Amino acid sequence: QHGSTNDSHRNDDEFINGLLPPGFDQKSCLSRYQLNLYRKPSPYIPSSPLLSKLRRYEALHRRCGPNSPSFRRALAGLTSPTNSTSLPEDCKYAVVLTRDGLGNRILAIISAFFYALMSDRVFLIDRGNALDDLFCEPFLGSSWILPSDFPLRREFGSFRQSFPGSFGNILRNGMLKKTIEDSPASYLYLHLSHDASDYDKLFYCDRQQNLLKKVPWMIMETNNYLVPGIFLGSFFREELNKLFPAKDTVFHHLGRYLFHPTNGVWGLISRSYKPYLARAKEMLGIQIRNFGSESGSFQDQMNQLLACTQKKKLLPDVEQSSPEKSNSTASQTVKVVLVTSLSSEYSETLKEMYWEHGGVDGEVVAVYQPSHEGIQSSNKKMHNRKALAEMYLLSLSDVLVTSDWSTFGYVAQGLAGVKPWMLYKAEDKVFPPLNQWLKYRTRNETGDWPCRRAVSMEPCLHVPPVCDCDEMKRRDGGNELPFVTHCEDASWGLKLV
Ligand code: GDP
Numbered sequence: 001q002h003g004s005t006n007d008s009h010r011n012d013d014e015f016i017n018g019l020l021p022p023g024f025d026q027k028s029c030l031s032r033y034q035l036n037l038y039r040k041p042s043p044y045i046p047s048s049p050l051l052s053k054l055r056r057y058e059a060l061h062r063r064c065g066p067n068s069p070s071f072r073r074a075l076a077g078l079t080s081p082t083n084s085t086s087l088p089e090d091c092k093y094a095v096v097l098t099r100d101g102l103g104n105r106i107l108a109i110i111s112a113f114f115y116a117l118m119s120d121r122v123f124l125i126d127r128g129n130a131l132d133d134l135f136c137e138p139f140l141g142s143s144w145i146l147p148s149d150f151p152l153r154r155e156f157g158s159f160r161q162s163f164p165g166s167f168g169n170i171l172r173n174g175m176l177k178k179t180i181e182d183s184p185a186s187y188l189y190l191h192l193s194h195d196a197s198d199y200d201k202l203f204y205c206d207r208q209q210n211l212l213k214k215v216p217w218m219i220m221e222t223n224n225y226l227v228p229g230i231f232l233g234s235f236f237r238e239e240l241n242k243l244f245p246a247k248d249t250v251f252h253h254l255g256r257y258l259f260h261p262t263n264g265v266w267g268l269i270s271r272s273y274k275p276y277l278a279r280a281k282e283m284l285g286i287q288i289r290n291f292g293s294e295s296g297s298f299q300d301q302m303n304q305l306l307a308c309t310q311k312k313k314l315l316p317d318v319e320q321s322s323p324e325k326s327n328s329t330a331s332q333t334v335k336v337v338l339v340t341s342l343s344s345e346y347s348e349t350l351k352e353m354y355w356e357h358g359g360v361d362g363e364v365v366a367v368y369q370p371s372h373e374g375i376q377s378s379n380k381k382m383h384n385r386k387a388l389a390e391m392y393l394l395s396l397s398d399v400l401v402t403s404d405w406s407t408f409g410y411v412a413q414g415l416a417g418v419k420p421w422m423l424y425k426a427e428d429k430v431f432p433p434l435n436q437w438l439k440y441r442t443r444n445e446t447g448d449w450p451c452r453r454a455v456s457m458e459p460c461l462h463v464p465p466v467c468d469c470d471e472m473k474r475r476d477g478g479n480e481l482p483f484v485t486h487c488e489d490a491s492w493g494l495k496l497v
Contacts, residue, residue: 011036011037011039011040011041012036013036013041014032014033014034014036015033016036016042016256016257017042017045017046018046018051019046019051019054019253019256019257020032020033020257021054021055021058021140023140024140028136028263029136029137029260029262029263030263030266031136031260031261031262031263031265031266031269031392032136032260034266035260035392038269038270038273038277038278038396039395039396040398042252042256042417043417044246044249044252044253044417046249046253047242047243047244047245049239049242049243050243050244050253053117053243054117054257057116057117058139058140060091060120060122061122061123061139061142061144062139062140062141062142063091064091064093064122065122065124065139065142065143065144066124066142066143066145066146066147067142067143068142070091071091073091074091074093074216074217075150075151077186077216078151078152078186078187078216078217079151091122091216092119092120092121092122092215092216092217092218093116093121093122093123093124093216093217093218094112094115094116094119094121094122094123094124094218094220095112095123095124095125095126095146095150095217095218095219095220096108096109096111096112096123096124096125096126096220096221096222097126097156097159097219097220097221097222098125098126098128098130098131098221098222098223099193099221099222099223100223100378101376101378101387101407101408102130102134102378102384102387102388102391102408102411103387103391103406103407103408103409103410103411104223104224104407105130105131105223106255106259106391106407106411107222107223107224107225107407107410107411107459108221108222108223108224109125109258110225110227110251110254110255110258111192111222111224111225111226111227112125112220112222113254113258114226114227114230114250114254115220115226115230117254118230118236118239118240119209119212119213119236121218123144124144124145124146125144125145125146126146126150126153126156127145127146129379129381130378130379130384131384132381132384133262133264133381133385134261134262134265134384134385134388135259135260135261135262136260136261136262138257138258138259138260152187152217152219155189156219159189159191159219159221160191160221161191161193161195161196161197161200163189163191165188165189166188166189166190166191166200167188167189167190167191167199167200167203167208167212168190168191168196168197168199168200168201168202168203169199170188171199171202171208172197172199176208176211177211180211180212180214180215181211181214184214184215185215186215186216186217187215187216187217187218187219188212188215188217188218188219189219189220189221190203190218190219190220190221191220191221192220192221192222192224192226192463193221193222193223193224193463194223194224194462194463195463196463198465198466198467198472201229201463201464201465201466201467202465202467202469203229204229204230204232204233204465204469205233205465205469206233206234206235206469207469208469209233209235210235223407224461224462224463225251225407225410225458225459225460225461226461227250227251227458227459227461227496228458228460228461228464228477228484228494228495228496229461229464229465229477229494231247231481231483231484231496232465232477232480232481232484232494233469247483247496247497248456248457248458248483248496248497249417249457250458250496251410251414251415251457251458251459252414252415252417252457255411255414255415256415259415261388261389261392264385265385265388265389265392268370268385268386268389269389269392269393272368272370272389272393273393273396276336276338276366276368277336277338277368277393277396279334279336280334280335280336280366281333281334281335282335282336282398282399283335283336283337283338283396283397283398283399284309284314284315284335284336284337284338284397284398284399284400284401285337285338285340285393285394285395285396285397285399285400285401285412285416286305286309286337286338286339286340286346286400286401287339287340287341287394287400287401287402287403287406287408287409287412288301288305288339288340288341288343288346288403288423289341289342289402289403289405289406289408289409290341290342290343291403291405291425294425294426295403295425295426296426298343298345298346300426301346301423301426302345302346302349304423304424304426304450304451305346305401305423307449307450308401308421308423308450308451309401311450311451312421312451314399314401314421315335315337315359315365316335316359316360316361316363316365317359317360318353318354318356318357318358318359318360319357319358319359319360320357332362332363332364333362333363333364334363334364334365334366335359335363335364335365335366336366336367336368337350337365337366337367337368338368338369338370338393338394338396338397339367339368339369340369340370340371340390340393340394340408341369341372342372342373342374342375342376343372343374344369344372347367347368347369350365350367351367354366354367370386370389370390370393371386371390373386373387387408391408391411391412391415392412392415394409394412394416395411395412395413395415395416396416397412397416397418398418399418399421400412400413400416400418400420400421401420401421401422401423401451402420402421402422402423402454403422403423403425404422404423404424404425404488404489404490405425405489405490407459409422410459410460411459413454413457413459414457414458414459416457417457418457419453419454419455419456419457420453420454420457421451421452421453421454422451422452422453422454422488422489423450423451424449424450424451424452424489425489452488454488455485455488455495455497456495456496456497458495458496458497459495460487460489460490460493460494460495461487461493461494461495462487462490462493463493464477464478464492464493464494465477466492477494478494483496483497484496484497485497
């Protein structure tokens with residue numbers, strides 16, 4: 001039955017320490033209760049307040065979610081706002097509009113879910129084509145998908161940073177209190193993507209959160225991980241301390257709770273896992289993201305990768321003696337390296353290197369790359385399936401090497417529960433030209449070039465609030481709380497530790 005041939009992988013806890021509720025039909029979503037067979041048990045245990053909170057959320061979602069009488073009443077309030085005052089309804093909603101690549105979208109979804117959980121809202125996704133057929137429903141007896149006939153859908157096209165009726169723009173005009181309190185708005189649009197303004201980012205402030213409580217429908221667009229910003233306010237602080245005694249486990253727990261690849265994606269995962277990965281005593285996952293010229297040439301990136309895996313002892317040095325002389329019959333362990341990238345060059349180079357030579361300690365290195373899609377095509381179904389499958393395969397790694405700035409890598413590390421080794425983005429500002437890497441390496445043996453260990457497994461919020469909540473003066477969110485710090489790959493960004 002078990003997909004793994006290695007007993008140390010065996011993990012019989014299909015409910016992940018109580019994170020997942022029982023009762024779902026197993027066949028319609030195989031990954032939900034089977035991923036545990038490929039994963040080692042997580043060392044991070046969700047708190048019992050978090051488990052109770054999730055169970056209460058599931059009940060709320062069933063009561064207020066699509067197809068419920070409450071949902072229909074809430075929709076009526078949206079089209080004719082007077083209804084909402086005559087019929088006091090305790091169902092409030094947070095609808096998330098996602099954008100960009102799959103990693104960005106996953107961060108958006110988890111952010112909106114986190115916010116909904118904390119603010120007692122029901123969270124719904126405008127799925128669009130990019131998220132079609134990737135994830136199973138996470139809530140028993142209901143749906144997390146915004147119905148296609150949602151009345152505001154026509155407006156979605158005009159929702160952007162400059163939309164006059166957005167939370168940030170209303171606030172800028174000094175009209176937020178009036179809009180919410182005097183003539184209750186039935187919905188508000190919050191723009192929280194990479195180009196969010198300082199006013200949009202007052203979303204993270206207590207006073208605004210207090211006002212937002214009164215808005216029945218919040219429509220939020222983002223491509224970022226908003227959680228560190230939400231932790232900055234004191235609004236949810238007391239409860240957050242109980243739910244997450246270890247602050248750096250938010251993505252890990254909520255990601256494993258919420259995301260369950262559909263059977264189509266599960267097929268890709270298990271057809272990679274069984275033949276190529278199951279035998280690994282140890283698996284190293286390498287995610288190489290190429291951001292064009294900012295990432296340097298192929299050779300630069302390859303040199304950087306090899307320097308990282310060798311300096312940090314993630315891969316063995318190669319045996320230089322001729323094969324006849326090397327002691328290849330010594331007890332051999334197999335290390336499996338899973339490479340994900342849009343290009344096949346990195347894994348081809350590694351594969352050839354470890355085929356031509358053994359590792360110095362008699363270690364055999366097997367290299368596997370599931371796909372090499374060439375270019376990002378986020379509107380194609382199979383392309384997105386492969387991307388999701390690869391994030392999940394990476395998340396089975398014991399050790400990870402990821403690329404700076406990449407939300408694809410953030411998702412894998414969070415699901416895995418692993419602090420990755422992060423490869424610097426090739427900018428001269430950050431480290432010397434890559435063709436001098438050898439020279440640099442000997443000069444600075446203790447330095448953290450060409451990769452360093454992430455301070456936590458959490459994703460980075462790339463667009464943090466930079467103004468204080470009262471006077472719009474500069475603030476540095478990375479210096480306010482012991483558990484919110486600057487990101488290693490984006491010095492202005494914020495992450496939980
Ligand atoms: P980011 O741009 O690195 O932050 O990550 P995103 O996931 O948001 O966007 C990159 C997109 O490019 C992915 O969603 C995939 O569509 C594609 N992509 C990038 N790297 C890989 C990879 O290693 N494997 C696959 N299958 N797709 C990738």
